[in-house]
Amino acid sequence: MYSVIGQSEINGSDDFITCQSNHTTSFAVLMQFNERPIPAVHDRVMDSMTKAFTAVSIVSLFITISIFLMFETLRNSERYQIHIHLAASLMVALCLFLIGMEMTNNKIVCTVIAMLLHFLFLSVFGWMMVEGINLYFKIVKVYGSEKNRMPLYIGIGYGIPAAIVIISGALKFDNYTSPTSCWLDVQSGLIWAFGAPAIAVILINSVLLLLIGRIIFKAVVGTKADGTRASLKGTLILTPLLGITWVFGYMSLTGAAIVFQYLFVICNSLQGFFIFMAYCALSKEVQNHIKTAVDRHRNQVEPRTNTLMTEDTKLADVKSKYPTN
Secondary structure (H helix, E strand, C coil), X not given: CCCCCCEEEEEECCCCEEEEECCCCCHHHHHCCCCCCCCHHHHHHHHHHHHHHHHHHHHHHHHHHHHHHHCHHHHCCHHHHHHHHHHHHHHHHHHHHHHHCCCCXXXXXXXXXXXXXXXXXXXXXXXXXXXXXXXXXXXCCCCCCCCCCHHHHHHHHHHHHHHHHHHHHHHHCCCXXXXXCCCECCCCXXXXXXXXXXXXXHHHHHHHHHHHHHHHHHHCCCCHHHHHHHHHHHHHHHHHHCCHHHHHHHHCCCCCHHHXXXXXXXXXXXXXXXXXXXXXXXXXXXXXXXXXXXXHHHHHHHHXXXXXXXXXHHHXXXXXXXXXX
């Protein structure tokens, strides 16, 4: 069955009709809880921003995962394993979003894509909550933080999302998708099978962020301004990583919907880039691993170069002593 919602006729005859799509799929659709349409001009702009920023995020996440897997110390660390799971879930979700979100021609295919996207984005939220919990244990609850909690974390990151998707599919498989995209239907209320768990994670991580910010403030030695500056810096870095910026999706239900939809698209389609910056580019630990690997490679190359130069020098000396006519 082909969806005609969002289509307009531009040419037609008795035998065929040529249609043109007048809707696009921006990142804002993930948090669109009502059927109020986005004005066409803003929809097109947000669609272009979504595709450009999401592509940047996918590349950033691929680089992040590759770097983490490259170093044994990092990939065996529980903290970096959590980073890898978050980055991988988000990268696959963004790829499927770009490829499959508009495949509305086939109802079954579209429903399967919607269920996969539902699971993947719930998984992203699960791992963002794990990031907050793990950080809390590392910073606030020092004692006992060395325990292996990965089985619990995997249950949060994959088990709970899978259960929600299975229950949603069992209850509303026929009405899983909206008519204009392969995402959760708004009219049937299924969108809240994503919106409710997401807001729960946002609230939990917001509380954890406040507790962590308070610890950072108290830990800074110096003036009150230094503590405030350190707390603000830590909060700004952690806000997109813990999913707090997804709250803009809920704020789009207010009168200033367009403003918050733009903020939502910008902040969250670039989330993969923020993860790369925070966990790779600005991480001293990762920088040290890369620097050590580069130095080791350079030390392996230099002796070979010196050996070749020595052999060339000896050959030149021989030729100078025994010149050939």
